[in-house]
Structure formats: structure tokens, C-alpha cells
Amino acid sequence: MNQAKKIEVTDVILRDAHQSLIATRMRTEDMLPICEKLDQVGYWSLEVWGGATFDACVRFLKEDPWERLRQLRAALPNTRLQMLLRGQNLLGYRHYADDVVEAFVAKAAKNGIDVFRVFDALNDIRNLETAMKAVKKAGKHAQGTICYTTSPVHTPGLFVKQAIAMRDMGADSIAIKDMAGLLTPYATYDLVAALKAELDLPVVVHSHSTAGLAPLCQLKAIEAGADRIDTAISSFANGTSHPATEGQVAALRGTAYDTGLDLELLAEIADYFREVRKKYHQFESEFTREDVSVQINQVPGGMMSNLANQLKEQNALDKIREVFAEIPRVRKDLGYPPLVTPTSQIVGTQAVYNVLAGERYKTITNEVKRYLQGGYGAAPAEVDAQLQKKAIGNESVDVGRPADLLKPELNKLREDIGDLALTEEDVLTFAMFPDLGREFLQQRAEGTLKPEELLPPDAAKGAKLGQA
Amino acid sequence: MNQAKKIEVTDVILRDAHQSLIATRMRTEDMLPICEKLDQVGYWSLEVWGGATFDACVRFLKEDPWERLRQLRAALPNTRLQMLLRGQNLLGYRHYADDVVEAFVAKAAKNGIDVFRVFDALNDIRNLETAMKAVKKAGKHAQGTICYTTSPVHTPGLFVKQAIAMRDMGADSIAIKDMAGLLTPYATYDLVAALKAELDLPVVVHSHSTAGLAPLCQLKAIEAGADRIDTAISSFANGTSHPATEGQVAALRGTAYDTGLDLELLAEIADYFREVRKKYHQFESEFTREDVSVQINQVPGGMMSNLANQLKEQNALDKIREVFAEIPRVRKDLGYPPLVTPTSQIVGTQAVYNVLAGERYKTITNEVKRYLQGGYGAAPAEVDAQLQKKAIGNESVDVGRPADLLKPELNKLREDIGDLALTEEDVLTFAMFPDLGREFLQQRAEGTLKPEELLPPDAAKGAKLGQA
Numbered sequence: 006m007n008q009a010k011k012i013e014v015t016d017v018i019l020r021d022a023h024q025s026l027i028a029t030r031m032r033t034e035d036m037l038p039i040c041e042k043l044d045q046v047g048y049w050s051l052e053v054w055g056g057a058t059f060d061a062c063v064r065f066l067k068e069d070p071w072e073r074l075r076q077l078r079a080a081l082p083n084t085r086l087q088m089l090l091r092g093q094n095l096l097g098y099r100h101y102a103d104d105v106v107e108a109f110v111a112k113a114a115k116n117g118i119d120v121f122r123v124f125d126a127l128n129d130i131r132n133l134e135t136a137m138k139a140v141k142k143a144g145k146h147a148q149g150t151i152c153y154t155t156s157p158v159h160t161p162g163l164f165v166k167q168a169i170a171m172r173d174m175g176a177d178s179i180a181i182k183d184m185a186g187l188l189t190p191y192a193t194y195d196l197v198a199a200l201k202a203e204l205d206l207p208v209v210v211h212s213h214s215t216a217g218l219a220p221l222c223q224l225k226a227i228e229a230g231a232d233r234i235d236t237a238i239s240s241f242a243n244g245t246s247h248p249a250t251e252g253q254v255a256a257l258r259g260t261a262y263d264t265g266l267d268l269e270l271l272a273e274i275a276d277y278f279r280e281v282r283k284k285y286h287q288f289e290s291e292f293t294r295e296d297v298s299v300q301i302n303q304v305p306g307g308m309m310s311n312l313a314n315q316l317k318e319q320n321a322l323d324k325i326r327e328v329f330a331e332i333p334r335v336r337k338d339l340g341y342p343p344l345v346t347p348t349s350q351i352v353g354t355q356a357v358y359n360v361l362a363g364e365r366y367k368t369i370t371n372e373v374k375r376y377l378q379g380g381y382g383a384a385p386a387e388v389d390a391q392l393q394k395k396a397i398g399n400e401s402v403d404v405g406r407p408a409d410l411l412k413p414e415l416n417k418l419r420e421d422i423g424d425l426a427l428t429e430e431d432v433l434t435f436a437m438f439p440d441l442g443r444e445f446l447q448q449r450a451e452g453t454l455k456p457e458e459l460l461p462p463d464a465a466k467g468a469k470l471g472q473a
Numbered sequence: 474m475n476q477a478k479k480i481e482v483t484d485v486i487l488r489d490a491h492q493s494l495i496a497t498r499m500r501t502e503d504m505l506p507i508c509e510k511l512d513q514v515g516y517w518s519l520e521v522w523g524g525a526t527f528d529a530c531v532r533f534l535k536e537d538p539w540e541r542l543r544q545l546r547a548a549l550p551n552t553r554l555q556m557l558l559r560g561q562n563l564l565g566y567r568h569y570a571d572d573v574v575e576a577f578v579a580k581a582a583k584n585g586i587d588v589f590r591v592f593d594a595l596n597d598i599r600n601l602e603t604a605m606k607a608v609k610k611a612g613k614h615a616q617g618t619i620c621y622t623t624s625p626v627h628t629p630g631l632f633v634k635q636a637i638a639m640r641d642m643g644a645d646s647i648a649i650k651d652m653a654g655l656l657t658p659y660a661t662y663d664l665v666a667a668l669k670a671e672l673d674l675p676v677v678v679h680s681h682s683t684a685g686l687a688p689l690c691q692l693k694a695i696e697a698g699a700d701r702i703d704t705a706i707s708s709f710a711n712g713t714s715h716p717a718t719e720g721q722v723a724a725l726r727g728t729a730y731d732t733g734l735d736l737e738l739l740a741e742i743a744d745y746f747r748e749v750r751k752k753y754h755q756f757e758s759e760f761t762r763e764d765v766s767v768q769i770n771q772v773p774g775g776m777m778s779n780l781a782n783q784l785k786e787q788n789a790l791d792k793i794r795e796v797f798a799e800i801p802r803v804r805k806d807l808g809y810p811p812l813v814t815p816t817s818q819i820v821g822t823q824a825v826y827n828v829l830a831g832e833r834y835k836t837i838t839n840e841v842k843r844y845l846q847g848g849y850g851a852a853p854a855e856v857d858a859q860l861q862k863k864a865i866g867n868e869s870v871d872v873g874r875p876a877d878l879l880k881p882e883l884n885k886l887r888e889d890i891g892d893l894a895l896t897e898e899d900v901l902t903f904a905m906f907p908d909l910g911r912e913f914l915q916q917r918a919e920g921t922l923k924p925e926e927l928l929p930p931d932a933a934k935g936a937k938l939g940q941a
């Protein structure tokens with residue numbers, strides 16, 4: 006312990022924790038009653054919005070995500086509110102034109118977001134630029150994000166280069182986002198130490214405890230100079246979620262890194278969410294438990310279960326080991342993209358094709374073609390030239406920022422959705438999900454919004470008692 | 474990382490893991506099929522016997538614990554087998570005469586134990602002496618144990634003094650036994666560093682992950698020079714059990730501390746035990762989950778749930794906070810004993826009396842009287858003189874080793890059990906549990922041994938599916 010400093014805590018209980026453990030299904034009605042206590046804790050921030058929550062609100066919960074944000078803002082007057090933003094993809098599944106990105110960030114800021122964690126699946130920072138600028142323009146905290154992955158090119162040096170570029174872009178802090186639980190304690194130490202040596206910015210570690218290593222990674226990160234950790238209240242912690250807030254607070258208590266947070270208050274909040282979790286029992290899955298596999302084959306847990314389902318549908322589950330072996334080869338061919346939405350799907354699906362066809366790249370998916378044309382941005386390393394030629398022939402590779410090809414589209418979106426949008430926020434909801442968003446706004450107008458049904462809590466209780 | 478060394482691993486899956494999570498109920502038939510794989514891992518040792526397993530075998534499973542040991546010995550030819558021994562209490566609930574201790578250790582060694590972890594609830598090493606000598610006489614590994622606790626007197630210095638005394642007694646290694654999950658990472662670092670500075674013996678960290686801190690504590694212990702860690706295969710890990718073997722192995726892989734264990738083999742073993750665990754679903758309890766409470770009030774989890782039950786029976790559950798507040802006061806009056814069997818019961822019950830009577834020490838339990846007479850050994854610190862006088866009046870305090878007052882008793886035990894004992898091991902079973910042991914031997918003779926019933930696995934499966 007060579008320097009004393011208070012470690013700051015971001016609790017992800019209202020966003021990533023339930024996204025990781027109960028398929029993003031927590032409803033606003035279960036968040037509001039505990040906000041008064043959450044607001045007393047003294048967190049550096051609460052992550053409450055973005056990621057898959059916007060989609061889940063519109064798709065399953067039939068809640069207006071903007072209304073959730075305003076309610077949380079009102080209920081948490083003393084705590085920074087944070088969101089996760091997929092760079093130029095915002096919260097949707099394609100690249101948006103800059104005018105949409107600018108409008109979205111401005112509206113998120115206006116409705117209550119203080120801290121924007123902005124990332125790109127390829128770590129191509131050109132895909133962050135518009136969003137970061139918009140955050141700064143709104144006077145908010147712009148957090149530049151490193152999507153952590155392992156490969157011959159993903160050295161601490163490469164990540165430091167990325168962080169410096171994000172700083173030059175105006176980043177107020179740097180997040181290490183380890184979505185798959187790939188980080189190990191001493192690799193974390195080395196990465197954080199390298200970042201702190203070259204940058205004068207706060208560093209945050211966001212690591213999923215998929216393999217059980219995240220609490221250890223955060224401890225070593227702190228020793229290397231990290232300033233902040235992402236944790237989740239214990240009743241929604243561990244496994245594919247995050248280290249437990251109480252555990253990390255207790256680990257640091259009485260040391261030079263003391264967070265200053267009150268364990269008794271945290272324990273009360275944990276009791277609250279333990280009850281809440283029971284309500285969502287139908288979304289519990291065995292795939293969220295701690296599993297060291299990602300440390301063995303470097304394939305994220307979510308990707309493994311998706312591939313298993315995909316193969317099962319095609320009666321080819323027996324090929325799963327071959328597919329796991331093919332994934333790193335496809336990833337190498339594509340210049341080692343981090344495996345996160347959408348690259349995990351792009352790599353995974355191509356690997357399945359390669360194995361099932363009995364010949365590599367006999368069929369090349371449209372997404373791989375688009376990737377090799379530069380449609381998602383720059384690959385971290387050189388892609389395989391032969392494969393690229395096979396995929397796109399003589400078509401040119403676009404080396405610019407993908408969104409540079411997109412014309413302003415906000416006006417068209419406004420026109421398309423018309424009177425169904427009562428506000429600019431509604432237009433942005435429609436922008437994220439053309440079909441789903443329209444349906445949502447339509448049903449809202451008709452007064453027919455109906456959240457998906459929850460199985461009765463009594464059934465869950467009965468089942469649990471049966472097991473006890 | 475200032476020195477490279479391979480960290481050794483003891484897996485407690487066959488003893489402490491199921492003792493902690495499913496009330497010590499795992500049967501030998503569920504251990505044997507996986508022994509071939511366990512034997513290939515290259516563990517420094519497997520903890521397989523002692524603690525509560527002897528009691529559970531005789532009481533619930535109607536298995537001969539000696540036969541279990543012999544079967545495991547045969548099935549694990551390449552791995553050291555380890556047991557936990559409560560010093561002069563052996564595996565029973567009173568102090569035994571030296572001849573019984575000597576015979577027990579000799580027989581345990583003969584039947585297959587290589588490593589004896591010997592502890593005393595008060596850390597009074599006079600209660601370890603006979604057992605340690607017997608281990609050395611049998612040519613086996615004697616592990617001297619520190620029961621970790623916190624108090625004004627329990628400094629690293631005090632523990633180092635104890636460790637030195639155990640070394641002088643012949644200890645081959647030193648275990649830090651944190652039964653309650655009280656250790657924090659940096660306290661662990663300091664303690665291990667102090668031990669390694671003063672002793673040239675291997676140090677092992679055995680810490681329950683009750684508050685979620687054990688994996689962190691082990692990491693810091695290793696950095697401070699610890700040589701070995703106790704872990705449990707992931708399907709029986711975490712919470713009141715131990716850090717997951719796979720997680721700790723992955724955390725150290727590729728570093729100077731690499732354990733050298735094969736993650737794929739460990740994952741296969743985890744899969745096996747995940748299925749086994751389902752068979753014992755009726756013994757699962759919500760009290761085994763990770764809970765930071767012990768870090769808040771320093772009262773071990775098991776003790777808290779026992780006290781809750783005790784108070785509920787007396788319709789006084791509303792007094793539980795008062796009882797929790799009284800526990801540290803009683804503990805102080807008694808010279809800060811670690812809270813572990815039997816001292817946790819002694820302190821807890823007296824605290825309940827003190828609160829329910831509305832007057833402290835209006836009633837003093839017989840166990841507290843015996844404790845204050847020196848009947849369990851020396852308290853770690855001065856006891857409250859006034860309380861002592863009130864409890865035992867003018868009776869003298871015994872300052873000697875409690876077992877010095879006990880005459881040899883093995884012959885009498887042999888006579889008492891008579892023909893029901895077919896072997897010396899049977900006599901020792903009877904010695905541990907006079908009533909239960911006799912009943913067991915009787916039923917064995919009659920051929921009427923019948924293990925407690927397990928609820929059908931299908932019911933569990935149904936319940937789980939209902940929740941999924």
C-alpha cells in the first residue's frame with residue numbers, strides 16, 4: 006500500500022446487475038422504493054440506464070425508458086446517475102448518423118444522466134468521437150472505455166494508446182470494461198499501472214465475475230492506482246454479475262483505500278433486493294453462475310450458451326468443441342476483435358458455418374462481409390488478406406469512420422414516426438427500434454401497453470420451500 | 474511479486490465444503506466415483522476426514538467413518554489425505570485422556586491420514602500437545618493451527634508467539650484457520666508476513682468465504698509468503714464454504730505463483746459435484762450464502778442463526794439485536810475466546826441469559842462456570858475477576874492443562890463397549906459418542922443400520938424447473 010486514497014464506488018444494481026442475472030427485467034416500481042437509501046450511501050455514481058435496459062423497457066416491460074430515467078433522477082437527487090452507451094450505435098443495433106447521436110446524448114443529459122460510459126465493440130475510437138463531444142457539450146462526465154480482450158496485439162501498450170486518444174478526445178475518466186470476465190488479477194495490475202503511468206485520469210474497473218476473479222482483479226487494480234470500482238449489491242452480485250458491494254467495501258475498510266461506505270446501510274439495501282429478486286424467479290438461469298470456462302477457452306459465457314442453442318436447433322450439438330476451437334481462428338482472421346455485441350455474434354455465427362459446412366468460409370455471412378469492408382470500423386489488427394479478398398472481391402474497403410457515410414437522419418425519423426411521437430425523446434425511442442419503438446408508441450397512444458406477465462411469486466416460494 | 478514459487482492447494486471438497494454447505498451429508502458412495510480424477514489433479518492434499526464428518530457418518534449416514542477413510546485411502550493412492558482434529562477433544566465434545574488421544578491419532582494414521590491439522594478453540598497449545606506428539610510418533614505431518622479471531626489481544630504478535638510454540642512442539646506447518654470469515658485481505662497480509670518473518674515453516678490459509686473475502690485474503694496471503702491455500706471445487710464453493718479451486722487456480726495461472734493444476738480437469742470434477750449436490754437438496758440453507766454481517770458485528774454466521782433459533786423458541790426474537798450487542802461484552806468478560814465450537818455456544822448462550830433475564834449474569838451457565846475454572850484451558854486474555862468470583866466463589870481455578878486431571882480411560886472404554894467393538898477403531902468410535910456410538914455398533918451387529926432418508930432427486934428437479 007504505497008499511497009492512501011479513498012476508493013470510489015459505482016453500484017450497478019439498477020442496470021448491469023439485473024441485466025446480467027435476470028435478463029434486464031427489473032421494473033422501475035422495484036427500484037423507486039429503495040432509492041432513498043441508495044441515495045444516502047455516498048456512491049460516486051449509480052449506473053441506472055443504457056446497455057440493454059432501454060430495449061428491455063420497450064420490448065418486455067412496456068415502460069417508457071425516458072420516464073424511468075426522470076423518475077430515478079427525481080428519486081436520487083444526491084447521486085450521479087450513469088449510463089452505458091454503445092458509441093455510434095447508441096442503444097440500438099446499427100450505426101446512427103451524427104445528428105441522432107447528438108440528439109440522444111443531449112436528451113439523456115437533460116433527463117438526468119451525469120456520467121456517460123461510451124464504448125465501441127472494436128475499440129475504434131472514431132466510433133466514440135461524436136458521442137464524447139456531445140457529452141462534453143452537455144457539460145457532463147465523459148468516460149472513455151476500453152473493451153478488454155486478450156490477443157497477441159492487445160498489450161497494455163495498445164490499451165494505453167487507446168486511452169491517450171480518448172483523453173485527447175476529452176475523456177474525464179477511463180473505464181476498463183471486462184464484459185466476459187477475462188481479466189486476471191496480475192494482468193489487471195499491469196494494465197492499470199500502465200494506464201496510470203501515462204495518464205492523469207481516474208481509472209475505473211468494470212469486470213464481470215464470470216470466472217470468479219473480478220473481486221481479485223479490482224483489489225490488484227486498486228493497488229496499481231485505480232480510483233474506482235464497479236460493484237453490485239450482494240443480492241444481485243457474483244457470477245456473470247459483479248463483485249458484491251459489501252464484500253469489496255469490507256475488504257478495503259480500515260485500510261488506506263477505505264471507501265467510507267456504511268456496511269449496515271448496504272446490508273439493508275441487500276435485504277431489499279433479495280426480496281425483489283424472488284419476484285423475477287422465472288428469469289434466473291444456470292448460465293449466470295460462476296464458471297471458469299472463459300479462462301480456459303477465452304470464449305465469453307453468454308456466447309457459449311448462445312452457440313449451444315444455435316447448434317442444438319440444427320441437431321449439431323456434438324460439434325460444439327469444434328466450434329469452440331474454430332472461434333479463436335475466426336477471431337484471428339478478423340484481426341482479433343473483442344467478443345462483445347455485435348462482434349461476438351459475427352465471429353460465433355461464422356465459426357458455426359465453418360464447422361458445419363466442413364470447409365472454412367465456404368459460406369461467408371453478410372456480417373463478416375460487412376466487417377471486412379470496414380463497416381463496423383477498424384479491426385484491432387490486420388485481417389486475413391486472402392479471406393478479405395474472398396469475401397468482398399474487388400469491392401473497396403472503407404477505411405473511414407463508418408458513420409461518415411451516413412447522412413443526417415433525424416428529420417426523416419421525425420417524419421416517419423409522425424404524431425405518435427409526443428416528444429423528441431419519443432423520436433429517439435423510435436430511432437433505436439424502428440418496429441418495436443413504433444409498436445410501443447402506438448400501444449401507448451391506444452392505452453394498450455401491457456408488460457409481459459410474471460409468474461406468481463407464490464409458485465417460486467413454493468418451489469424454494471420444496472427444495473429447502 | 475517479489476519471489477517466484479508454486480502455490481500448493483488443499484481441496485476440502487470431501488470434508489469442509491460439504492460440511493459447510495449441506496450439513497456434512499455427502500456419502501462415501503458419492504466420493505468414490507470421482508476419486509480417480511481427484512487423484513490426478515496434483516493437489517498437495519485432500520481434506521477428507523475429521524471435523525464433523527465422523528459425527529455425521531455415525532449419526533445420520535450410518536457409515537463406519539473408519540471404513541470411509543480406508544476406502545478413500547485406497548481410491549486416492551497418490552494424494553496426501555488430511556484431517557481436522559480438535560486437539561484434546563479429538564472429534565468428540567469433551568477432553569479425552571491422553572491414552573485415547575494417542576490411540577486415536579495412531580489409528581487415524583494407520584487407516585490412511587497423512588496430514589493432521591490440529592487446533593484448540595482457545596488456542597491453548599497445551600491442548601494440542603498430546604495429539605501433535607502422537608502425529609510425530611506416527612511419522613505423519615503435524616499441522617499446528619491458529620484459530621483466527623479479532624480482539625485487542627489478538628495481534629499478529631500473539632499469533633506468532635503461538636506459532637513458534639507450535640513449531641517447538643514439532644509442527645511441520647502452520648495453518649491459519651478463519652472459521653468465521655473474519656479475515657480481511659490486508660489483515661491477512663500482515664499476519665502471514667509476521668509469521669513468515671519469524672518462522673521457517675510453510676503457512677496455509679483456511680478461510681471461509683462467509684463475507685466473500687476469502688479469495689482476496691488468500692491472494693494477499695500468497696503475496697506475503699503463504700505457501701498453500703485451502704479451496705473447494707466450485708460446485709461446493711463460496712459463501713460459508715471456501716474460495717473456488719478453479720477461480721484461485723485461474724487467478725494465479727501464468728504468474729510466479731502458478732499452482733500448475735489443470736483447469737479442464739478441475740472443471741470436469743466440478744461438473745461431477747454439481748450433479749451430486751442436487752441429491753442433497755434438502756440440506757441446502759439460505760444461511761450458507763455470502764453475507765457481510767460477520768464483518769459488521771464479528772459474530773460468526775452459524776452462531777447468528779443458532780441464536781435466532783434459540784430466541785425464536787422462547788418467543789424473544791425481538792431481543793436479537795440486544796443479544797448481538799451483548800456477545801462482545803460476554804466475550805470480553807471471558808478473555809476474548811475465539812468463537813468456535815464449543816466457545817461460540819458458551820458465549821452465545823450466556824449472552825441470551827444476560828439479555829432475557831434483564832440482568833447480566835443473574836444466571837451463569839455451567840459451561841461458563843467450567844470455563845472460568847479453567848476447564849477448557851487458558852483464556853487468551855485475563856477474564857473479568859469479579860465475574861469469576863461470582864461464578865465460582867472460593868473454588869480454585871485450575872491453571873494446568875485440563876487433560877492432566879484425566880486418568881487413562883481407554884481400558885474402561887474397551888470394557889464398557891465390550892463385544893460390540895470388533896476392533897480398536899470401534900472402541901474409539903464409542904469413545905467419541907458414548908450413546909450414539911454404542912447404538913451404531915449395536916445396529917451394525919444387528920444388521921439394522923439405516924441411513925436417514927433423502928428426498929427424491931426428482932422432487933428437487935421439479936422444483937428447480939418450476940423456478941427456471
Ligand SMILES: [Co+2]
Pocket residue numbers: 021184211213
Ligand atoms: Co458490464
Ligand SMILES: [Co+2]
Pocket residue numbers: 489652679681
Ligand atoms: Co473450516
